[in-house]
Amino acid sequence: GENVEQHPSTLSVQEGDSAVIKCTYSDSASNYFPWYKQELGKGPQLIIDIRSNVGEKKDQRIAVTLNKTAKHFSLHITETQPEDSAVYFCAARDNAGGTSYGKLTFGQGTILTVHP
């Protein structure tokens, strides 16, 4: 099955700096890569996603890049703010899931802390 590795496990930045989180996946057939943000006491919430036919996607201060050849994808957050502090998870859709489109393999998570 799919295996997703995420780095770093913790990331500390100053407000206004950029933050980058990287993930690699193992199954070359994977075709959907979402990023989720989890705040304390809450469930994960989708912040951005990318499909395998796209190399880059941007939404305001957040961008995701995908390198299918190398089987890795990255989350970039620019102009970080204290409210960006949370745990971030990358994921890959398990292509063996058939029509279980929500069957995702998650990375281990990155604790992002943005210092004012």
Added chain:
Amino acid sequence: DSGVTQTPKHLITATGQRVTLRCSPRSGDLSVYWYQQSLDQGLQFLIHYYNGEERAKGNILERFSAQQFPDLHSELNLSSLELGDSALYFCASNGQGIGELFFGEGSRLTVL
């Protein structure tokens, strides 16, 4: 608010006991997914139900079972509980096709 409702939010029980976690998906969503979040294993897919039928299984223990009812709410049953079952259990739902998975706020299970 994701629209996915989970109860109870917290549950403390003893080893060997059985508990039931409940989930109501977003209005209109036919799929319910269950995930387990633990410190050492991260977020792990357990099982998927679509309109009352089981569609996919992950590494779900035999002591765990789930079902989805005609009104589309789902229950996850955990029996013969062990200390290692202590975790956050999330329910999620989505619409048709590949896209956003909407998570509830989770049920935190503590087994003593």
